[in-house]
Amino acid sequence: MSTRVDLGSVIGPKGATGATGPRGATGATGPQGEKGATGATGPKGATGATGTRGSRWNQGTAITGTSTTATIFTGSGITDALVNDNYLNTSTGNTYRCTVAGNAATAKWVYTGCIKGATGAKGATGATGPTGPQGPKGATGATGPKGADGTKIYVQSGAPTGVASGTVWIG
Numbered sequence: 001m002s003t004r005v006d007l008g009s010v011i012g013p014k015g016a017t018g019a020t021g022p023r024g025a026t027g028a029t030g031p032q033g034e035k036g037a038t039g040a041t042g043p044k045g046a047t048g049a050t051g052t053r054g055s056r057w058n059q060g061t062a063i064t065g066t067s068t069t070a071t072i073f074t075g076s077g078i079t080d081a082l083v084n085d086n087y088l089n090t091s092t093g094n095t096y097r098c099t100v101a102g103n104a105a106t107a108k109w110v111y112t113g114c115i116k117g118a119t120g121a122k123g124a125t126g127a128t129g130p131t132g133p134q135g136p137k138g139a140t141g142a143t144g145p146k147g148a149d150g151t152k153i154y155v156q157s158g159a160p161t162g163v164a165s166g167t168v169w170i171g
Contacts, residue, residue: 055084061091063109070099070108081107092116 062076076087085098087109093116100108153168154160 053082055082055086057086057088059088059090061089063087063089063096064092064094066094066111068110070110072104072106072108074104076104076107076109078107079103081109086112088115 058078063073081098082101083098087096093114095112095115096109097112098107098109151168155170
């Protein structure tokens with residue numbers, strides 16, 4: 001059997017706040033969110049300084065010789081040689097390298113080699129080729145001048161008269 005008992009109001013006055021409890025463990029990382037929109041393009045940066053040009057090949061016939069001592073060639077016509085520029089003498093095949101930069105009056109060049117090889121040995125004579133076909137008949141040439149009279153031979157019983165000396169006759 002059950003009995004009901006009225007206990008009246010069991011809620012008393014509010015008590016003081018208790019001390020903070022210990023910190024709990026960090027929770028698990030949640031899933032990654034969606035990718036955000038791409039940001040706006042930043043402003044264009046300033047143009048950088050012009051760099052020094054790389055080495056280059058020049059050509060002509062003004063730089064000559066085979067000296068490995070740095071030499072100035074004022075007639076080269078090169079106005080802006082840089083160290084390690086190269087030069088090809090188109091007549092001899094010799095190559096040169098710049099060792100001191102500058103214009104034609106100050107740049108110095110040294111011989112570095114030749115791109116032409118030695119002349120090869122003469123090859124063997126080839127076999128005679130076949131005779132070609134006969135060409136078409138040429139046009140008749142002009143008549144030449146009259147030639148000198150030749151020796152005359154007379155056949156008669158006596159010596160001829162009134163003829164040049166050396167005339168032949170048969171008697």
